[in-house]
Amino acid sequence: MDIFEAIDTRHTTRVYTNKKPTVDEVKRIINSARLAPSAVNSQNWKFIAVLSDDVKNRLADEILKKYDEFEKTMPSHLYDKIKGFKGHSTFFTKAPLLIVCVQTYAPKFLEGILEEFGMTEEEILDIRPDSQLLSMGGAVENMSLACHALGYSSCWMVAPVIAQEGMRRILNLKKPDQIVSLLAIGEEQTETKRSAKKDLDEVMEIIE
Numbered sequence: 001m002d003i004f005e006a007i008d009t010r011h012t013t014r015v016y017t018n019k020k021p022t023v024d025e026v027k028r029i030i031n032s033a034r035l036a037p038s039a040v041n042s043q044n045w046k047f048i049a050v051l052s053d054d055v056k057n058r059l060a061d062e063i064l065k066k067y068d069e070f071e072k073t074m075p076s077h078l079y080d081k082i083k084g085f086k087g088h089s090t091f092f093t094k095a096p097l098l099i100v101c102v103q104t105y106a107p108k109f110l111e112g113i114l115e116e117f118g119m120t121e122e123e124i125l126d127i128r129p130d131s132q133l134l135s136m137g138g139a140v141e142n143m144s145l146a147c148h149a150l151g152y153s154s155c156w157m158v159a160p161v162i163a164q165e166g167m168r169r170i171l172n173l174k175k176p177d178q179i180v181s182l183l184a185i186g187e188e189q190t191e192t193k194r195s196a197k198k199d200l201d202e203v204m205e206i207i208e
């Protein structure tokens with residue numbers, strides 16, 4: 001599959017067959033993250049491939065526990081607004097492969113100097129977007145395209161990160177390690193249509 005075909009046909013899938021990627025395929029997918037660009041080439045990342053159903057279920061339990069905790073402690077008008085995310089947080093238990101994307105540390109480069117100079121966090125973020133997180137985005141997208149090229153589909157997930165602390169415990173991670181995304185991966189069970197995209201003219205401007 002050439003790169004444009006991969007980009008044109010990739011789409012999110014949340015229901016998978018039982019086909020498990022081989023260890024070689026897992027390595028190939030994670031290698032595509034390893035080769036992604038990163039700010040100052042910092043490569044502040046680690047990718048944990050979870051094939052174990054037991055570990056996937058324990059991660060999902062932590063997420064459900066977190067929602068239960070919010071349900072009990074949050075005013076209902078606020079909980080009502082977040083409970084929709086619950087359904088989109090744990091289907092990865094049925095994905096044959098789950099890749100947990102961990103930002104291992106976030107060193108301050110330019111932002112540290114601007115902070116010392118006295119600028120506020122808001123002012124700094126305006127001129128220095130979170131480059132570590134942007135780098136991770138590139139790595140996750142590389143994996144999503146690699147999965148697609150290998151005949152698997154995936155779903156990039158951030159909603160589960162709500163259970164950051166519990167998931168960190170299960171995966172033996174310690175701060176400053178931060179789970180920033182999960183990638184659920186598997187063979188698509190039934191063909192899924194890609195979500196509608198905005199027209200090119202709507203998102204593009206060419207200045208000649």
Ligand SMILES: Cc1cc2nc3c(=O)[nH]c(=O)nc-3n(C[C@H](O)[C@H](O)[C@H](O)COP(=O)(O)O)c2cc1C
Nearest residue numbers: 010011012014088089155156157158159160194195
């Ligand atoms: C950063 C990011 C976070 C996402 N988080 C979730 C999530 O937590 N749960 C989920 O089911 N889908 C999640 N998605 C998938 C999006 O809903 C999906 O990419 C979007 O609807 C566009 O569909 P497409 O990927 O088929 O183009 C996420 C996607 C991205 C890029």
